[in-house]
Amino acid sequence: MTVTLPLGYIPLVDAAPLIAAAEFGFAEEEGLHLDLHPAASWSMLRDMLDFGQVVAAQMLSVVPVARALGLGGGAQPLETALVLSLNGQVLGVSAPVAARLGAVGFGDAAAAGRAVAGLGGSLRIGVPFPFSMQAELLHYWLDHAAPGVAVEIRTVPPPRMAEALRADEIDGFCVGEPWGSHAVEMAGARLLLPGAAIWSQAPEKVLACRSGWMEERPETAGRLLRAIWRAARWAADEANLTTLAEVLAQPRYLDVPPELIDRALRGRLLVSAQGPEVPVAQFLSLHEGAANFPWRSQAGWIGARLAARFGIAPGGAAEVARATFRSDLFRQHLGPAGAALPRASEKIEGGLERASEVPGMKHPVILARNRFFDGQVFDPALLV
Amino acid sequence: MIETLSIIVVEKDRDRALLIVDALREAGDYKITVIGEETGLARRIAENRPDLVLIDLRSPSRDVLEELALASGPMDRPVAMFVDRSDTGLTRAAIEAGVSAYVVDGLRPDRIRPVLDAAIARFHMFSRMRSELAATKAALEERKVIDRAKGLIMRAKGIGEEEAYGLLRKAAMDQGKRLIEVAQAIVTAAELLR
Numbered sequence: 001m002t003v004t005l006p007l008g009y010i011p012l013v014d015a016a017p018l019i020a021a022a023e024f025g026f027a028e029e030e031g032l033h034l035d036l037h038p039a040a041s042w043s044m045l046r047d048m049l050d051f052g053q054v055v056a057a058q059m060l061s062v063v064p065v066a067r068a069l070g071l072g073g074g075a076q077p078l079e080t081a082l083v084l085s086l087n088g089q090v091l092g093v094s095a096p097v098a099a100r101l102g103a104v105g106f107g108d109a110a111a112a113g114r115a116v117a118g119l120g121g122s123l124r125i126g127v128p129f130p131f132s133m134q135a136e137l138l139h140y141w142l143d144h145a146a147p148g149v150a151v152e153i154r155t156v157p158p159p160r161m162a163e164a165l166r167a168d169e170i171d172g173f174c175v176g177e178p179w180g181s182h183a184v185e186m187a188g189a190r191l192l193l194p195g196a197a198i199w200s201q202a203p204e205k206v207l208a209c210r211s212g213w214m215e216e217r218p219e220t221a222g223r224l225l226r227a228i229w230r231a232a233r234w235a236a237d238e239a240n241l242t243t244l245a246e247v248l249a250q251p252r253y254l255d256v257p258p259e260l261i262d263r264a265l266r267g268r269l270l271v272s273a274q275g276p277e278v279p280v281a282q283f284l285s286l287h288e289g290a291a292n293f294p295w296r297s298q299a300g301w302i303g304a305r306l307a308a309r310f311g312i313a314p315g316g317a318a319e320v321a322r323a324t325f326r327s328d329l330f331r332q333h334l335g336p337a338g339a340a341l342p343r344a345s346e347k348i349e350g351g352l353e354r355a356s357e358v359p360g361m362k363h364p365v366i367l368a369r370n371r372f373f374d375g376q377v378f379d380p381a382l383l384v
Numbered sequence: 385m386i387e388t389l390s391i392i393v394v395e396k397d398r399d400r401a402l403l404i405v406d407a408l409r410e411a412g413d414y415k416i417t418v419i420g421e422e423t424g425l426a427r428r429i430a431e432n433r434p435d436l437v438l439i440d441l442r443s444p445s446r447d448v449l450e451e452l453a454l455a456s457g458p459m460d461r462p463v464a465m466f467v468d469r470s471d472t473g474l475t476r477a478a479i480e481a482g483v484s485a486y487v488v489d490g491l492r493p494d495r496i497r498p499v500l501d502a503a504i505a506r507f508h509m510f511s512r513m514r515s516e517l518a519a520t521k522a523a524l525e526e527r528k529v530i531d532r533a534k535g536l537i538m539r540a541k542g543i544g545e546e547e548a549y550g551l552l553r554k555a556a557m558d559q560g561k562r563l564i565e566v567a568q569a570i571v572t573a574a575e576l577l578r
Contacts, residue, residue, distance in 0.1 A: 041446040043484070051479050073450060075475075129447050155451040157444035160422060167423050 003220060004033040008045045008057035011038055011254045012158075013177045013264045014085040014205045015058050016244060017286060021231035023247050029230075030223035038253075041157065042129045043073065049210055050076045056224060058084060059208035064324040065302045066131040069317055071310060080206035081214060081329035082225055083298070084232065086291050087202050088284035089134050089195030090180030090269065091141070093172040094165045097123075098190035098272075106271045106278055109373035112192045113145020122150035126170040128158050134174040136305055137198045144374045162186035176204065177264035177284070178256050184270055191271045196282045199350070201289075201370040203298045206325075214329055222333040229292055229334055236287035241265045282368060289355065289368025290340055292330075297346040297380040299325035304378070318380070322346075331361075340365040349378040389495060390415040392432055394425065394439040394449075404438065404506050411502035426451055436496065437486040438503050441479065449486050474500060481507040526564045533567035536574050 007022075009015040021027045022034040037054055039045040046063065048054045064078040091112075093101065097119070104115045116123070127134040135153060142151055156164045158179035164170045165187040173183060174195070183189040195202055207228060214221035235244055245265055249258035263269060267283030270276075285291040303321020307314045327345035335341050341361040352370040359365075372378075391414050395401040401418045408414055419428050425448045429437060439446055474497070478485060481504040487496055530552070537548040556566045 040442050040444040043446040043450050044441055047441070047479055047484070051476055053479075130451050154426065155448045157447055159444060164423075169424060 002028075002031050002033050003223070004035055005056070005220070005224060006035045006037060006054045008037045008039050008048045008054035010040075010042065010045060010058060012058075012179075012205075013248065013254070013261055014088050014284065014286070015253075016235045016248060016265070017084050017228050017232040018058055018207075019248060019253055020235045020244060021227045024231065024234060026227045026231040026234070030227045032223050032227055034227075042132075046074045046078075049078060049208060050074055052210075055213060056207055056209045058205050060129055060132045061203040061206045061298070062131040062133055062136060062302050062306070063129075064206065064208055065299050065321045066306060068320045068324050069303065069306055069310070069312055071306060072131050077211040077324075078208045079211045079214070079324045079326050080208050080294055081221075081326040081333065082207040082228060083203050083292050083294050084205040084207055084228075084286070086204055086285040087194065087196040087200070087282060088204055088264065089137065089174055089176050089202075090191050091138065091172065091174045091193045091195065091198075092180055092183060092189045092191040094168075094170070095188040095190070097171045101190075101192075104192065106191060106269075107193060107197045107280065109141055109193055109197045110145055113141060116142075117146035117149050119149075122152060123172060124152045124154055124170045126154050126156035126161055126164055126173040126175070128155070128175055130155055131306075133195070133202050133204045134176070136302065137195050137202060138174045139309065140305065141193075141198045141373070144372075144376070162189070165189055178254065178260040181260050181263065181270060182256070184273055188273055191269060194267075194269065194280045194283050196280065197373060199372050200282050201285075201349070201368060203295075203302075206294065211324075214326070218333075221329070225330070225333045226337045229337065229339060232287045232292055235265075236285070236291075238266075285368065290342060290365050291368070292334075292339070293342065294325035294327050294330055295345065295347055295349075296322040296325050296327055297349050297378065299323075300346070300380040301349050301378045322380070335361065342367075346380045348380075350375075351377045351379075388413055388415050389436065389499065390432070390434045391417070391499060392429055392434040392437045393418045394429075394437065394443065394445060396420050396422070396443075400510065403509075404503065407502045407506040408499060411498045414499070425449075435488050435491055436499060438499075439484050439486070440507075441482045441484045446484060452486065477504050478507075481505075482511050483507040526567075529564060529571055530567045533570040536570055 007018055009018050022036055027034045042060060045057050049057050064080055066072050067074055067078050100119060101115050104112050125138060127138060142149055154170060156170060158175050161173050161175055161179050162183040165183055180191060184191060234240055245258045245262040248254050248261050249256060264284060267280045268277045269280055271278050299321045300318050303317045304314060307317035331341055342365045343359040343361060350370060350372040352367055355366060355368050357364040358367055393401055393404050395418060405416050408416055417432055422445050425445055429452060437449060478500060483503050485500055533552060534545060534548045537551055538545060552563060552566055556563045
């Protein structure tokens, strides 16, 4: 019998695994009907999860961790057993700031940091949500590449980013596609960096559930995780990108030209309105390099960064944070479905100079390059 | 004496904003400010130092208000989402009505209740109006498609309107489909074959 599951998402390129699961038969194969509910804000999506209007939702990777640390609104603890995407963000500046910056190559985080530090004065930068990877990457980049620069980080809904630039509310932004490209096209913004240039393996979106739901309904949760994981694998295959872009572009999903989505999926960015298109390595990972595995160390990194910024004791915060990324449930439900399972559930974040093999449960697992721009590493073992 | 509660209503649509303000005025003596602009929303709210902010649950600007809920945010008084985390009944009613409320920490629940009750009632009315409008629109659209399909059958078979409609209904019943689905299939096929 088919089970209907209400799911929430925000119309963004990285909602692809959810939409593909519903549209291309992956849910059906598991006897599921996915009832997809678009939301206009992350707060709304979180409320929908809190009050059971949806059982799972595409969610900013930082939100379950922030919630566990008692930061931000919302009532219920959240957790994830599946990472939906790594990276896919872009960082850009307004046309007037771009003019003052002069010639800075695209994608060099250290150089861009020096250029921004040279501007003097303070910068107002828009991010979609106070608890987001966009905000975390921005803080990390500025802390390490432009220390001492006064920055005010403001929340701006992504579809308003271009308007906020034109209205001189912000000087720059860090946002997911297609909204960075939108700002380039509509407000003459210039892109400085992809998020991957700050951290090449930053977990961006996760499939979040209310804590406990996956264990209360293990059979249903298993079906849901398998359907979305298979959809993510399909969506990461280059042969399917044109079809995927066409479906995502439809008015009932993202409602933007398919070319914008296609560029984001292929990691080709229009850096400024005058062009040209620049290929970006690891721009957005939906599946490759064990991208879907919820590493405890990813949550640990987020927890450590939040704890430092909000004055929370780091030791306890790391433990609480790690518990929100359920690598155990990923193993339980997706191991039998053929997902590559690494031996460890934590890794040294920032510690891989190039794609490498690591020990796996059955077969070795290939991990993608994992570097912070300044070569620092986050070793979860040093925290506890 | 208790100070007058200061309320901000964030609403772009002027008519809707006025309806909310009216409902609140009936509910009690409040200082009410409407913000219709999305530009500089956080700053405007912070400058007003409200006790309570009401905003449509579906508004994309809600995430801007989350910033206010941070201790380090632009408002010096911490703001919590909704009345009280323990009062889930009221919170659920608000969510179902489509209104979200941001309340300054420590405000007594009995002072918030009448405001939220009034807002919830008004937002229920909005969502009823919204769904009625959507239903009317959908019915109109369906009517148009069925009329087009009927016209196509009339022309193709050289028959009258009633007979064409009868054929459509019979096809729908035989196939266990809705009339609109069969009509849509005919219109799509005709467009492809044109």
